[in-house]
Amino acid sequence: MKLLNPRGFGMVCATGAVAIGLVVAGCANRVEGVAGPNASDLAAYKTEAASSSAAATSSRRAAAQAKAISDNCGQFPTITGAGVSKYNDFVDAHDANAPDYVAKRDSAAQTLEDAANKVESGVNSAKEALPTDLVPLFTEYVNAARALAAETRRMTYTAPVAALNDASKRVNDARNAVRDACPKR
Secondary structure, rough: OOOOOHHHHHHHHHHHHHHHHHHHHHOOOOOOOOOOOOOHHHHHHHHHHHHHHHHHHHHHHHHHHHHHHHHHHHHHHHHHHHHHHHHHHHHHHEEEEEEOOOHHHHHHHHHHHHHHHHHHHHHHHHHHHHOOOOOHHHHHHHHHHHHHHHHHHHHOOOOHHHHHHHHHHHHHHHHHHHHHHOOOO
């Protein structure tokens, strides 16, 4: 029995390993170019991401608009109703030559000013969230209420009432326009 020569066996194994490595390396294909994404997959991803972002922005805008409408239209009847009530008290006092005429006149004028300021503040707080068709209607009410307050302050028992009546009609028209344009509750 002959023993294998360890040096010869090691050399045969090393030569075999190098030969197999050369065969494997020779069969491998090298791909030239730069790695990059699949163009159609990338385009689909960008479209989906843009659509998702637009939907989120649109949803936020719609929620802000709904809140602005609710806040402004919801408080409008109460705020402006106080001015109407005080103004009617003043007119009754004027027509009756009541002793508290001046106090009711001043209270009506101040309440109308307060209503105008509150409505204006609500519109300003809403910024661009309030629909553009509502903004001029609220603004007209604000201007009309301030004009009526000014005419109310000018009133005396002997003053002509034509300007006061015109200002009152303008407030009523502006108030009705806002109520008609606001969503029904």
